[in-house]
Amino acid sequence: MSLYGTMRTGVSGMNAQANRLSTVADNIANANTTGYKKASTQFSSLILPTTGGAYNSGGVTTDVRYSISAQGTFTYTTSATDLAINGSGFFIVQGSDGIEYLTRAGAFTVMDDGSLRNTAGYKLMGYEYSSTADPTIVINGYDGLSEINLKSAAPSATPSTSGQLDVTLPSNEPHPYSKATSLVAYDSLGNTRKLDFTYSTTGTAGAWSLAVTYTDPDTGTVSTLATQALTFDSTGNLTSPASGTITTSSLTFGVGAGAPVLSGLDISIGGSKQLNQDFAADGDINGSGPSEVSGYEISADGIVSLKYDNGDLIPKFRIAMANVQSPDNLTPLAGNVYSQSNDSGVIVMGYAGNSGYGSILSGALEDSNVDIAEELTSMIESQRNYTANSKVFQTGSELMEVLVNLVR
Structure with a gap:
């Protein structure tokens, strides 16, 4: 020895x-x-x-x-941009060096430049939201990602495109009889436009006429946007128009390219009836006037939406997620982030809630x-x-x- x-x-x-x-x-x-x-x-x-x-x-x-693969408990907060992953996967963040990293540290805050950064200064990455299709994912790389930036969250107005108006017309009123009701629509700039729906008897049982008009509040000029003959069967159900829908014509307010426009609206009237009772109406038209952003909402599948004062929720981005075959072999770096190593396996991209990825908890943080x-x-x-x-x-x-x- x-x-x-x-x-x-x-x-x-x-x-x-x-x-x-x-x-x-x-x-x-x-x-x-x-x-x-x-x-x-x-x-x-x-x-x-x-x-x-x-x-x-x-x-x-x-x-x-x-x-790294062992999940911590959750602490719940009042901030919608505090995020935690319940299950497998990592957020993708970008450092000041322009390189993407993986992290589970989701204490993100909206900065002055609109970016979402965690306490270590890393920016959250994702894709711009599309209502028609998911963005194409580069499965083994970060190409196609963009920073989730909420700076463009300016006041928003949503023009009206469709609506619904169901009325009950009194069957025993003597001819001539006329009754009007109104709905508010929004033009392309978010101005409110009151539309009048006037129902009149024709002298024939079960037959009515409907006129949709707009009256200019300044000049008193009346514009007719639609006329429609209505017929009802012996049980009071609407039989014409067969589609149960009327379409109004477009209306431009003023002259020039910047003049607001009320586009043609598809109004569903299929639930209207003719019965022996007083006139009644129930309906609504979509759209909204200008509204400021009042907050943010992030769903379990990672869709980042802007919340407006009027209650509208407009999706803007979708948070990207990534995973590797052996998370415990990732290389830890300063700032509580990880990079791919030879032993971790390749980066695999995806979305929250999809196979192999956990769901996102908004208003929560994963503890150590x-x-x-x-x-x-x-x-x-x-x-x-x-x-x-x-x-x-x-x-x-x-x-x-x-x-x-x-x-x-």
């Missing part, structure tokens, strides 16, 4: 315990860091060959592992998965083991001193 080997083994043990203490210190320091994944030190023995019947002491080596009690226990064990290894080294040193003194 070599005394040098004994001392070397003691040093190896101290170094191993120092590595363990380093991971414990990191874990305790980040116990309250959003999305932090704990590190742990794994030990393996180093065996040297025994020769001539003499034992040749080896030592211990360490390997640091990260519990560090267990303080477990870390304190590890710290005490490492301290005790470090002391024991130092005793081995000290003993070997003392014996070495005895051996040196023998030759004096």
Whole structure:
């Protein structure tokens, strides 16, 4: 047995315990860091060959592992842009270097430039929303991503395109009889336009005429937007128009390219009836006037929508997500982000809620998965083991001193 080997083994043990203490210190320091994944030190023995019947002491080596795939608990907040992933996957964020990274730290805040950045300064990435089709995903790369930017959230107006008006017409009123009701529509600039719907008898049982008009409040000019003959069967149900829909003509208010336009509206009247009771009406037209953004809403499948004062919810972006075959082998970097490594597997892109990806929780943050009690226990064990290894080294040193003194 070599005394040098004994001392070397003691040093190896101290170094191993120092590595363990380093991971414990990191874990305790980040116990309250959003999305932090704990590190742990794994030990393996180093065996040297025994020769001539003499034992040749080896030592211990360490390997640091990260519990990236272990999900933490959730803390719920009042901010819609605080995000957590319930299940597998990572947010894709971009650093100031223009490079994309993966993270579970979802404490995002809307900045002055409209970007969504987490506490480490990384920008959230995704795709512009389309109501007709999902954007094409580059499965193994970040091409096609853009930053989710809400700076363009200016006041919004939605022009009217369709509506519904169901009335009950009194069957026993003597001819001539006329009754009007009104609905408000919105033109291309968000101005309100009151449309009058006037129902008149024709002198024939079950037959009425409907006129849709607009009266200019300034000049009193009346514009007729639609006329329609209505017929009802003996049970009071509408039989004409067979489609149950009338379409109004467009109307331009003023002259020039910037003049507001009320586009032609498709008004459903199929639920109208003729019965022996008083006139009644129920209906609505879509669209809205100018409205300021009052907040944001992020759905479980990652669709980012702007919420307006008038209650409208306009989708703008869809958050992209990514995953790898072996998340625990990703390379951790400063700022609680990860990059692909040779052992993690390739980046696979997708959406929240799709196969292999968790759902997004808005108004929630994923806590660190560090267990303080477990870390304190590890710290005490490492301290005790470090002391024991130092005793081995000290003993070997003392014996070495005895051996040196023998030759004096």
